[in-house]
Amino acid sequence: MAQLRQTGPSDTERKPMNTGQDLDAILQAASDAKTAFRRQEPRTRYAQLAAIADRLDSEADALVAMAMEESHLPEGRLRGELKRTTVQLRLFAEEVLRGDFVDARIDQPDPDFGTGPRPDLRRMKTPLGVVLNFSASNFPFAFSVAGGDTASALAAGCPVIVKAHQGHTRLSEMTAAIVSDALQDTGAPEGTFALITGREAGVEALKDDRVDAASFTGSVSAGLLLAGIAADRPRPIPFYGELGSINPVFVTESAVASRGKDVIEGFAGSFTLGNGQFCTKPGLLFLPAGHGLDETLVEKCRSIRTGQLLTDSITSSFGERTRSLEADLPGRVLVQTVQIQGCPQPGVMKVDFPTFLENVKNISTEVFGPFAVIVEYTDPAQLLEAARHLEGSLTAVVHAEKEESENLRDLVALLQDKAGRVLFNDWPTGVSVTPAQHHGGPFPATTNPLHTAVGTAAVERFLRPVAFQNVPEDLLPEPLRTANPWGIPQKVSTPGESAAWGRSLAGR
């Protein structure tokens, strides 16, 4: 039996929600909760998400103290992240009330439709079912127990099982108890939420037929392993993995000429932010040869004191990867990464363009921690060539002067195929949680380039369309009823406007 931790509520008098049970019971309870949770109306779900946010806010001191102890991250960062987490929960609560993501469509019957009569046809997005979320190491709040994946899955109407990250299990239990209490007090069915711990329990749950979708943030190797399990089940399920990303930055000669120092200092600040443990960390910087900015970079890096990495295994991987790059790559170590009191300090290597091309896979594989590689190019055309050789990233940045637009058109068009977000004269760390955000990208940045893990569109990962043909009003889900009791926005196609469209006589 997999190792499971209790997720009991803080008040021991109360009936706990999925606590002290075995994995099978947790899975069964989540599966049993599906229909009842789906049927709850938007204002109930709004209240559930808002209650989670409120209680996390009111327990902030205790949560942040525990997070500091387990993650080694500083208090300011963790308070900011918790704020982001609760703002995010309220944002998804508002999306539920708004109801746009339900994408309700009603085709009115049309006897003279194209090539044949059109029936009464109604379509909406319905919750996918039980969602299994694998927590991230690097966001103990925002992408863990009550983070974006959980918030968006609950907003979609899916029961959630969270696999705690081993880097912060006690914080995960504290958070889970708060989430469970809040859901229970706002009328969510038993089984709507549960926490499991242990790698083995996570894998077992992913294989279980009662799980309908999974999301993951972590390494390429672990992500591919889990993606394979999700695909090889007797019933394969959608798997949303956010894996590795090098997040390249392309700097033109003009940008160096007009504000080289700013660019270098911005770069050093961004790749060392959060001790270099952000998914959007810019790990690769293309600079024109002869930039004369080595000294600036060295100085800036030496002025930054990074803290302890999230876990011992991350610290040891960081040491191995950086040592091997420094030893194997024919380039110059600009800033040697050293450990100060167990905290790896920033490191930077510099290679020329031919070296980059010869070692592109190695150089463009993410190093998790405060390390980056600078590639010096000798011809602006090499920027395009470099981009062609790169795999997918969450982000890609161009630093250039506005007058250069004409020369950059092809590069920006290519980066659109290589990244989920393209930035101009900005840094990729710092991800807005907004309608226009896209935190995704081609493989290996994610395993499914059609979806985002951040922003309001993240809810779409946990919804699937379903259509109803000639179904009586009282058997239709509320969002598709003509009476529209929940006030969900409905797109209606009237017979007139669809005159040009067709219906097969023969069917499919």
Place this chain on the structure above:
Amino acid sequence: MAQLRQTGPSDTERKPMNTGQDLDAILQAASDAKTAFRRQEPRTRYAQLAAIADRLDSEADALVAMAMEESHLPEGRLRGELKRTTVQLRLFAEEVLRGDFVDARIDQPDPDFGTGPRPDLRRMKTPLGVVLNFSASNFPFAFSVAGGDTASALAAGCPVIVKAHQGHTRLSEMTAAIVSDALQDTGAPEGTFALITGREAGVEALKDDRVDAASFTGSVSAGLLLAGIAADRPRPIPFYGELGSINPVFVTESAVASRGKDVIEGFAGSFTLGNGQFCTKPGLLFLPAGHGLDETLVEKCRSIRTGQLLTDSITSSFGERTRSLEADLPGRVLVQTVQIQGCPQPGVMKVDFPTFLENVKNISTEVFGPFAVIVEYTDPAQLLEAARHLEGSLTAVVHAEKEESENLRDLVALLQDKAGRVLFNDWPTGVSVTPAQHHGGPFPATTNPLHTAVGTAAVERFLRPVAFQNVPEDLLPEPLRTANPWGIPQKVSTPGESAAWGRSLAGR
């Protein structure tokens, strides 16, 4: 080298589009066409899709004659299907002009946004890249060379490579020549469209890094094989497979009492339509024991004369599956399927409920051709039990009286999890191509339950989001420019309305 057929234009004077080339050249041309094709404006793409439709219509006589010869389907059906195909192309052309699927979103900068300043952030759906479509056997027009997958991928702005179905290669070549000509005359870049033939070429193309997505309609075994290839590439790609579906029909006692004869005759008509070779063929009918409709069914089935199946291999598989079911299942053969002049005639078996439960996998696995199984239940609660045991289907049907709604609530809720489309007192064959259509469903109906193969939403399979942060107006794709030169609908978030939303100080 894989076997490739020429896809030359009808007029041999003209420069052909990807003809007589080897697979590598076809893949390279498609890849090279990506950026130029994506940049073409909506009215150009509208003209391209409309031109394909116009030319197919004007070549209808020759196309239908060839299709009759290769598919054994009757003229009326094929003319209807070709009509559906061209209506579908025009429908997607209109979607391109409308521009909703681009889902353009603009977040205006907001210095006081939640927990930090919000940048100028713009997001749209961009073409996924080169799409490889595997044609279907059962729709030589509507789901083959110029069918729904091709129409929706071109509408999305993706170059398309079609793998011809071996059952209608000459028709595929004729169609491909028409499509190529139409695209060439309306200014599509060279490489936008190509046809390949041969299983080996299809697999080779699917493994090639220049292909970015694939769609498939066919058997579970072939679909899973291809899905595995798409997932195991060094760069996995989205794969949209429509595989097998049993499409269960649940009939209540009241429905039998009030209109049993109609239900039975409707069922016989639907499961034998197109010789039982539709994806939505109802293959499983649940009837209350003692329905007294055996004679009606036998009579109706004997009055239907089905034609030759699509290919020899389909005919032989049909014979094997039906013989094995008739021999192995402890049930009664109601209508024995016999071959008349090489055409397998309708067959029906009847089993009791315990037999169904003991053989659920075998009974609910699609038989491609005019064959169905009737399950007699003795307790209405068994309908719910049966539904729980079924895998995913494209459709599920309930025949009941309107007064029974209260008793059917749980069944309809469960079917919503088991099917892509739920019908009431209707038959699943006959699929409208409309905004509210959903032709998809849980595995094994499809490999990706979030998407549809029919209806306007089919275009979403071939688009991925991309965001732009602080990118200057002239480097933005047209749909995201403030000037909006293409008139694409843009959803704008102003600073005021987003006051409650958050941005992390620390980034991600």
